[in-house]
Amino acid sequence: xxxxxxxxxxxxxxxxxxxxxxxxxxxxxxxxxxxxxxxxxxxxxxxxxxxxxxxxxxxxxxxxxxxxxxxxxxx
Numbered sequence: 421x422x423x424x425x426x427x428x429x430x431x432x433x434x435x436x437x438x439x440x441x442x443x444x445x446x447x448x449x450x451x452x453x454x455x456x457x458x459x460x461x462x463x464x465x466x467x468x469x470x471x472x473x474x475x476x477x478x479x480x481x482x483x484x485x486x487x488x489x490x491x492x493x494x495x
Contacts, residue, residue: 471477488495
């Protein structure tokens with residue numbers, strides 16, 4: 421089945437669905453979006469970790485971070 425056929429069938433089904441099926445489809449969509457977002461965050465964290473381990477990014481002590489926050493300073 422082609423992508424266009426799948427979309428057409430889904431649109432037809434949604435138009436004639438009851439509330440229960442619509443809620444299930446909606447929940448599935450939300451889960452898919454959340455998973456995608458989570459994977460993007462994991463990738464970003466791993467990239468930042470790699471930079472840190474290679475010494476490319478700067479690290480700050482707790483005191484430095486606290487002082488920057490108190491004084492409204494950026495690193």
